[in-house]
Amino acid sequence: MKKSATRQIALQRVRNLIDSALYSNDEFSHDHIKIARKIILKYKLKIPFEYKILFCKNCKEYIVPGRDSSIRIGRSNTKALRITCKLCGHTYRKIIDKNANNSILGNVKS
Incomplete structure (x- = not known):
C-alpha cells in the first residue's frame, strides 16, 4: 500500500x-x-484546524469547548478568537481575517 x-x-x-x-x-x-x-x-x-483547537497549546490536553475551555471573540480593531484552557489557565489567540465573509473557524490564520 x-x-x-x-x-x-x-x-x-x-x-x-x-x-x-x-x-x-x-x-x-x-x-x-x-x-x-x-x-x-x-x-x-x-x-486540520477544527481538530487542532481541541488541544491546549500549553498542557497538550484534550479540551472540550464549553466544558474544559472557553472561546471568545474579541471586539477590538484586530478580531481574534481567544481560547482559554480551564485546566492550566493558558490563553492563546487566533487572528481572524478581516476580508473574509465565510465562517469564523474557516478563516483563522495559523
Whole structure:
C-alpha cells in the first residue's frame, strides 16, 4: 500500500476517534484521544484546524469547548478568537481575517 494512502486512512481514523470523543461524554473519550494522538505521531499527520483547537497549546490536553475551555471573540480593531484552557489557565489567540465573509473557524490564520 502506498504511503499517501495509509496516511489518508490514518487521518480518517483520527477524525473518527476525535469526533467520537467530542460527541460522547463517556469514560472512553480520553482513550479515544490517546489512540488518536498515537496515530498522529506515528504517521506524522497534519491535523486540520477544527481538530487542532481541541488541544491546549500549553498542557497538550484534550479540551472540550464549553466544558474544559472557553472561546471568545474579541471586539477590538484586530478580531481574534481567544481560547482559554480551564485546566492550566493558558490563553492563546487566533487572528481572524478581516476580508473574509465565510465562517469564523474557516478563516483563522495559523
